[in-house]
Amino acid sequence: MKYDFARIEKKWQGIWEERKPYAAVTGSEKPKFYGLIEFPYPSGQGLHVGHPRPFTAMDIVTRKKRMEGYNVLFPIGFDAFGLPTENYAIKNHIHPAIITHNNIQNFTRQLKMLGYGFDWDRCVDTTDPNYYKWTQWIFLQLFKNGLAYKTTMPVNWCTSCKCVLANEEVVNGVCERCGSEVVRKEKSQWMLAITKYAQRLIDDLDGLDYIERVKIQQKNWIGRSTGAEVTFKTTCGDDIVVYTTRPDTLFGATYMVLSPEHAYVNKWKDILTNWDEVAAYVDEAAHKSDFERSELNKEKTGVELKGVKAINPVNGREIPVFISDYVLVTYGTGAIMAVPAHDDRDWEFAKKFGCEIVEVVKGGNIEEGAFTLKDDTGIMVNSGFLNGMTVKQAIPAMEKWLEEKGIGVQKVNYKLRDWVFSRQRYWGEPIPLVNCPKCGWVPLPEDQLPLVLPQVESYEPTDDGESPLSKMTDWVNTTCPCCGGPAKRETDTMPQWAGSSWYFLRYMDPHNDKELVSKEAENYWGPVDWYNGGMEHTTLHLLYSRFWHKFLYDIGVVHTSEPYAKRTSHGMILGEGGEKMSKSRGNVVNPNDIVEQYGADTMRLHIMFIGDFEKAVTWSNEAVKGSKRFLDRCWNLMDIAKDGEESKTNEAIIHKTIKKVTEDIDSLKMNTAIAALMTMVNEFYSKGLTKGDLKQLMLLLSPFAPHMVEEMWELTGFAEKYGKMAMQMPWPSYDISKTHEAEKEMAVQVNGKLRSTIVVPVDSQDQVVIDAACADEKIKRQMEGMELVKTIVVKNKLINLILKPKK
RNA sequence: GCCGGUGUGGUGGAAUGGUAGACACAAGGGACUUAAAAUCCCUCGUUGGCAACAACGUACCGGUUCGAGUCCGGUCACCGGCACCA
Numbered sequence: 001m002k003y004d005f006a007r008i009e010k011k012w013q014g015i016w017e018e019r020k021p022y023a024a025v026t027g028s029e030k031p032k033f034y035g036l037i038e039f040p041y042p043s044g045q046g047l048h049v050g051h052p053r054p055f056t057a058m059d060i061v062t063r064k065k066r067m068e069g070y071n072v073l074f075p076i077g078f079d080a081f082g083l084p085t086e087n088y089a090i091k092n093h094i095h096p097a098i099i100t101h102n103n104i105q106n107f108t109r110q111l112k113m114l115g116y117g118f119d120w121d122r123c124v125d126t127t128d129p130n131y132y133k134w135t136q137w138i139f140l141q142l143f144k145n146g147l148a149y150k151t152t153m154p155v156n157w158c159t160s161c162k163c164v165l166a167n168e169e170v171v172n173g174v175c176e177r178c179g180s181e182v183v184r185k186e187k188s189q190w191m192l193a194i195t196k197y198a199q200r201l202i203d204d205l206d207g208l209d210y211i212e213r214v215k216i217q218q219k220n221w222i223g224r225s226t227g228a229e230v231t232f233k234t235t236c237g238d239d240i241v242v243y244t245t246r247p248d249t250l251f252g253a254t255y256m257v258l259s260p261e262h263a264y265v266n267k268w269k270d271i272l273t274n275w276d277e278v279a280a281y282v283d284e285a286a287h288k289s290d291f292e293r294s295e296l297n298k299e300k301t302g303v304e305l306k307g308v309k310a311i312n313p314v315n316g317r318e319i320p321v322f323i324s325d326y327v328l329v330t331y332g333t334g335a336i337m338a339v340p341a342h343d344d345r346d347w348e349f350a351k352k353f354g355c356e357i358v359e360v361v362k363g364g365n366i367e368e369g370a371f372t373l374k375d376d377t378g379i380m381v382n383s384g385f386l387n388g389m390t391v392k393q394a395i396p397a398m399e400k401w402l403e404e405k406g407i408g409v410q411k412v413n414y415k416l417r418d419w420v421f422s423r424q425r426y427w428g429e430p431i432p433l434v435n436c437p438k439c440g441w442v443p444l445p446e447d448q449l450p451l452v453l454p455q456v457e458s459y460e461p462t463d464d465g466e467s468p469l470s471k472m473t474d475w476v477n478t479t480c481p482c483c484g485g486p487a488k489r490e491t492d493t494m495p496q497w498a499g500s501s502w503y504f505l506r507y508m509d510p511h512n513d514k515e516l517v518s519k520e521a522e523n524y525w526g527p528v529d530w531y532n533g534g535m536e537h538t539t540l541h542l543l544y545s546r547f548w549h550k551f552l553y554d555i556g557v558v559h560t561s562e563p564y565a566k567r568t569s570h571g572m573i574l575g576e577g578g579e580k581m582s583k584s585r586g587n588v589v590n591p592n593d594i595v596e597q598y599g600a601d602t603m604r605l606h607i608m609f610i611g612d613f614e615k616a617v618t619w620s621n622e623a624v625k626g627s628k629r630f631l632d633r634c635w636n637l638m639d640i641a642k643d644g645e646e647s648k649t650n651e652a653i654i655h656k657t658i659k660k661v662t663e664d665i666d667s668l669k670m671n672t673a674i675a676a677l678m679t680m681v682n683e684f685y686s687k688g689l690t691k692g693d694l695k696q697l698m699l700l701l702s703p704f705a706p707h708m709v710e711e712m713w714e715l716t717g718f719a720e721k722y723g724k725m726a727m728q729m730p731w732p733s734y735d736i737s738k739t740h741e742a743e744k745e746m747a748v749q750v751n752g753k754l755r756s757t758i759v760v761p762v763d764s765q766d767q768v769v770i771d772a773a774c775a776d777e778k779i780k781r782q783m784e785g786m787e788l789v790k791t792i793v794v795k796n797k798l799i800n801l802i803l804k805p806k807k
Numbered sequence: 808g809c810c811g812g813u814g815u816g817g818u819g820g821a822a823u824g825g826u827a828g829a830c831a832c833a834a835g836g837g838a839c840u841u842a843a844a845a846u847c848c849c850u851c852g853u854u855g856g857c858a859a860c861a862a863c864g865u866a867c868c869g870g871u872u873c874g875a876g877u878c879c880g881g882u883c884a885c886c887g888g889c890a891c892c893a
Contacts, residue, residue: 242893326891330892625832671831672829752872801873
């Protein structure tokens, strides 16, 4: 009988739909396993070939866990708010909700076509009011706890999306989503105080089983540094506070720089003798985007604030004060002490503006460039009481001195900024706050949630930066929940990252209309045991959701301070030619086509076989055939398998393969697991097999090719015999003593070079092996005129004979 | 510039310090077939040789070791992330 994948896959998908073998039961006696994949954005293009890679891997992991006796939660949902849908709505005049609904249906159909073992009854949709009710609820808790605040600040403004972006959404100065220019714009925005969690977000990484590069990337992004805040007096009476990581170089501070946005610039307006020049520079800087500012880093610019001098606290010297856009207002105190001898940027600036350069760490040539040390062993000079110390000794010495004099304190700084949370767009969760002229920002009472998105005429954002919702006067004008007076609703919406920051909790209890998740369900399922997702989310979704989860932990909603116990990441799938798949290159592979031509099981198997899961791989349509051929060969084994239990002939290969596949699935080495299965099948063909042997193959293959295996399981009578599907059987176990063949081929080296191989009984004594090696014809030839001085035997692997010419 | 990662046949890729190239794809040869597809068998790192075999070979240079793709030091190339963060 031929392997008719189309019929088989349709048949079993129907059976699974009906019998629900993937349903997770909250509170079962079995140990729980919560495997999670990043839920997709239901785009109009449908499933991309990039989706099945992580989905299939976690599907295999969870299928094996089920067979190992775990109560598995493997859920799916849709992260459906977002700009592409909104833009499509604008263009085609269809409501985003309708588009979303259609796209979700299409995705659902495609995901079911691939045979994933999702518990569909727990499917969530972030745009469903029953879902975003709880997104809004969490926002209200953040607000009530002082972690959501509104402030006017320069923000990243995408000129094309007409929308504010978070720092994490700006890549190389352009919008991560659309690639358009991002400019600075002063706007009043809702912010989330993620920086209050910066230290915990770093510290708690240590206890987590995340792949190392994720931890490193998150740490770098949070960017913790330690140093000191030092106060400089000025001739005008105001003190300038700076942040420095190198207080030891204070004697070398020959000038100061404030950022153009520093509050003192305006405050000193009347003192400055060159105000016009200063004002012009400030104005110019204000109109540059962050990108332009850093692009122009070839040449430092700035203006001296004439009329004010600062006083270096260690030597009392008066030093000039500048403004320059190389000092960022958003980091530290927005002001620096410049040490041109030991900082590249300060050196460059000092050369251009003719500032004094004083060497305070010996060893460089400060005429040619700043001497920036890679270690802290440099010796201090020109530094009064620090002279002769190493940098390592000088830092605490100076910190102590500053502290005693009351002019400096130790300080920790982070690069991480608070999260710009509001968006001037329609297709997002409404922010459930009301602005009352008397009471200020007032949260909506929780019993009024969800605050449903109103129907609008046009979703088009405006150039003045107002959300489309602002035109809905009926909706905007409301009454203050606090005093009952007239008030206005917030018209900005939440960013796409909101709904995805907690969705894994909703899966635990998706239909609860009283709480976002019940205590019982959260206690049972939390935390997520294994979360796989893309590296591109490391400093976005992954960081945001850790932050929200910590907050939920603090207010007692969840019982763990971290959401995910384990995090792995998959590599990208590249198009033919090793390039990123894109419509313009015409190298996009549609999973539909592969499934139609070869079947879902081949698609699943091949996407796992293609290469190292963590690395980028190139898709090849040609190579898919090999995976199909393998499944055909598995199927055809039914014709040649003889009746009987597991055979002695195949015992070693079967036990070896069980061991290999078991270990490889746990470490996501699906490619080598499949290679091992292929080797076993090849051996079955050359040595013959029994139904008992085939049974083991079917069980091992079941997570990879579930449709085909269930059909084979039925045809070979095992379904009837056990009254269970193959996927419901226990995972095969191996006996380590049965993984060895009776005889082993061992390599024989002479002076480390392979010269021959011998076959000896497994676990032979060293002397037996050496004797056998010396008796080998090829080795005998090597030994002529030589003397054996040493032997090295690696059990069951090799013998190395060290020979030396005879005297 | 800083932080990660990678470099192995024609291709995708395997190798706890222990027989480099498992497992596949492609290619070539053969069987079956009227023919094609499918299937099955054989060859398949480079050089020399009919062969047995020998020499060379995991980006490059050096080191440690009985033994290095793997460990150490240095160099080059590519990929990803961050980047005027004081």
